[in-house]
Amino acid sequence: MTTQSPVLRRSRAAQWTGPRTPARLRRIGVVLTLASLVTAVLSLVGGTTRTSAVTDVGNRDTSLTQVAGEVYQALADADAMATSGYVSAGQEPAAVRTRYDADVTRAGQRLAQASRQVGPDDPAAKPLDTMITGLPAYAGLIETARTYNRQGLPLGQSYLAQASTQMRTQLLPAAEELRRAEVTELNADYRQASALPVAVVLFGLALLIAALDFSRKEFRRTRRRLNLGVVAACVAVVAGLLWWVVATASTDSALAEANKASDAATALDEARTFVLQARSNENLVLVARSGGSASDQGFTDQLDRLRADDGPLAKAAANGVDVSTIRTAARAWTAAHKNLRTADDAGRYADAVQAAVGTGKGSSGAAFTALDKAVSDAGGTARARLAAATDDASGATTLLAFGPTVLFALAAAGFAIGVARRVEEYR
Amino acid sequence: MTSPGPVVDVKRPLVFLAVAAILSLGGFVLPSLHGNGSAAASGEQAATKPRPPSKPDCGTVRESLRPVGPLPSPQALPSGSTMARIKARGRLIAGVDQGKYLLGYRNPQTGQLEGSDIDLVHMIAAAIFGDPNRVQFVVRDIADRVSLIEQGQVDIVVNSFTVTCLRQKSVEFSTPYTTVHQRLLVPAASGVNEVEQLAGQRVCTSIGATNEAVLRRLPLHLQVVTLPGIPDCVVALQQGKVAAVSSDDAILAGMAAQDPQTKVVGRALAETRYAIGMSPKHVDLVRFVNGLLERGRADGSLAASAHKWLGEQLHPVPAVPPAKYRD
Structure with missing residues (x-):
């Protein structure tokens, strides 16, 4: 600059304004450089959002959705076990007691885990509060029922009934609300994680068109190919855009699989809930000795809902789960349950109780255990599929936040240098 | 191109970028690839039976039917x-x-x-x-x-x-x-001996029993709570949700036997036969x-x-x- 003549120095502003070619070139160079930088920033924001959404899918949502499903099952199972323990007179079977204790512990752990991940304003906070305060109250009622049972006093059954009512009217609806909230949240994150950031693509394309249009005009005007800087910048823009497209395509296929696996796991959670509630109903009808078909309707309803055309088993099958084992087990339980009811309705109460608590072949107890195991095994497989798919999705977003950003920044440098070179030629 | 002369101009790239910016602003509503997820299970609704309103008694009780001849084997x-x-x-x-x-x-x-x-x-x-x-x-x-x-x-x-x-x-x-008398079950430490001490308080009895009408007839503004059975009332009493349970002495005796912290008190509010x-x-x-x-x-x-x-x-x-x- 010090070598410039005084005349040029005075007209510094004229380097940027006016109709002269170097000024026009300078202006275009600045616009292209700034546009590249803007694209880089947009790409950074889009990439960070995408990465964190995919991480959310993998972490908070998947685990919270799973926690919500597990809480629901642990609670429903605890209730089924508590009522089972009551059906079998005297000291409840050790296996039933152990399973109840494990259910309550698991529900407590999952609730603690969930509450660590949920802020006070989260829609999941309210149902969590209901369950965290309700679970000890429920367990207290069950323990009081047990104490009375051990003393041979019938007041225990009123405590059991109150506990069961609290479970059905407070805890299970709250667990259901939590599960719904988490599934909604998960789907929102799937949407966010799989959407192509429109701004990045549009800005990138506009930048590319502007650069090519500029080059074409310069070629027509000067009959000279453009210089290396501008070419490199265009290549960098194209590369940045391709990175986005490829990453989006591979994230999407992984997320689509994750979404299917998640839908399957949710459907199987739902299926297990129906199975457990049918079991509770079978027990409660026996406990209440309320014979007849009216109160047994609850069992039939739950199993009908399980097997409905738009029911959880159909949904699981549509999402790639083999449900044939489950369907066979459900048929076997329905048959065993029918035998149990026939015995009870014909006045053979002791036989009916034996069938309910029994573990022998053909007993309703054994058939329930087999069905419950088939459903939870399938649920475990679906969760493993989900975990693998979310891993794939987060693998596809590796470096997505920074890779294209760096390329767009390089494009900015390329435009700046390339145009500056051309301006130099007018010295 | 209609632009006069072979001169480059900054307006064109600016136009391209402006179009991109406007499209971007509108583009945030781009539909997502994954729509709504699976619907979750519906909750269980608590079924409550409608109870017929209790009607007043209709008059005197009819005696039963005489056995005929000796009992057959x-x-x-x-x-x-x-x-x-x-x-x-x-x-x-x-x-x-x-x-x-x-x-x-x-x-x-x-x-x-x-x-x-x-x-x-x-x-x-x-x-x-x-x-x-x-x-x-x-x-x-x-x-x-x-x-x-x-x-x-x-x-x-x-x-x-x-x-x-x-x-x-x-x-x-x-x-x-058997002949029974409607009385009260209260916490042993409550000091309650007669129903008058419960004026305005919550007293529980079972749905569909004759005891409810007796309680409502008393001029004490009792808040009568009804639950499906007397044991449910006892649970409510133990949980402090009601001040007393009212039923027949034979029933209350069985309840007091299960909880030594309660006792049966008060005069007979009604005499009935089972x-x-x-x-x-x-x-x-x-x-x-x-x-x-x-x-x-x-x-x-x-x-x-x-x-x-x-x-x-x-x-x-x-x-x-x-x-x-x-x-």
Whole structure:
């Protein structure tokens, strides 16, 4: 600059304004450089959002959705076990007691885990509060029922009934609300994680068109190919855009699989809930000795809902789960349950109780255990599929936040240098 | 291109970028690739039975039907009789309770039903089958006792069933087998001795029992809470949700026996009698059961059963009322 003549120095502003070619070139160079930088920033924001959404899918949502499903099952199972323990007179079977204790512990752990991940304003906070305060109250009622049972006093059954009512009217609806909230949240994150950031693509394309249009005009005007800087910048823009497209395509296929696996796991959670509630109903009808078909309707309803055309088993099958084992087990339980009811309705109460608590072949107890195991095994497989798919999705977003950003920044440098070179030629 | 001259211009790239910016702003509404997820399971709705409003009593109670001739043996039941039909079925179907300690309750250690009401069921089964255990028990809320008979779901109801004129419209009662008095169950430390001390407070009784009307007639503005059964009321009392439970002394005695921190207090608010409920269509069964009760009064087995179950709790043990017949 010090070598410039005084005349040029005075007209510094004229380097940027006016109709002269170097000024026009300078202006275009600045616009292209700034546009590249803007694209880089947009790409950074889009990439960070995408990465964190995919991480959310993998972490908070998947685990919270799973926690919500597990809480629901642990609670429903605890209730089924508590009522089972009551059906079998005297000291409840050790296996039933152990399973109840494990259910309550698991529900407590999952609730603690969930509450660590949920802020006070989260829609999941309210149902969590209901369950965290309700679970000890429920367990207290069950323990009081047990104490009375051990003393041979019938007041225990009123405590059991109150506990069961609290479970059905407070805890299970709250667990259901939590599960719904988490599934909604998960789907929102799937949407966010799989959407192509429109701004990045549009800005990138506009930048590319502007650069090519500029080059074409310069070629027509000067009959000279453009210089290396501008070419490199265009290549960098194209590369940045391709990175986005490829990453989006591979994230999407992984997320689509994750979404299917998640839908399957949710459907199987739902299926297990129906199975457990049918079991509770079978027990409660026996406990209440309320014979007849009216109160047994609850069992039939739950199993009908399980097997409905738009029911959880159909949904699981549509999402790639083999449900044939489950369907066979459900048929076997329905048959065993029918035998149990026939015995009870014909006045053979002791036989009916034996069938309910029994573990022998053909007993309703054994058939329930087999069905419950088939459903939870399938649920475990679906969760493993989900975990693998979310891993794939987060693998596809590796470096997505920074890779294209760096390329767009390089494009900015390329435009700046390339145009500056051309301006130099007018010295 | 229409631009004059081969000169480059900054307007064109600016236009491209402006278009991109505008599209971007509008582009945030781009539909996502993954739509809505699976719908979750629907919750369970609590089913509550509508309760008929309690109606006032309708007048005087009718006496029962006289037994005819000597009691037939199980081998010689009159053919075509209700008893013969029950015997052919192979079991007596009895509506009972399983929550009223000492009257009709499920022993949680054995799973068997026991109590003074259950003794009566076994007595009737023994008279029909020669085997006291040929029984199918049906347990429902006490509010459903009348409908169990109306719908023919049971042969007999033995469940602290108070004889009332209103119930006699659809139930034929046996002669009464015990006399009871409506009193109060309160926490032992409450210091409550009479119902007047509970003015304005919450008092619990069971849905569909005669006790509710008695409480509501008292000029004490009691807040009467009704639950499906007296045991549910006791749970509410233990949890401090109600100040007292009101029911018949025989029922309350069984409740006090389960919780030494409670006691039965107060004067008799009402005196009623329990009887076995049957269908008005089964007149022969009613006469047969009355014959059995007469035998029980004569040989002291009714008094012995009452003494066995309630002797420790009630002083004096409720007396077995004498039989009266309308025919």
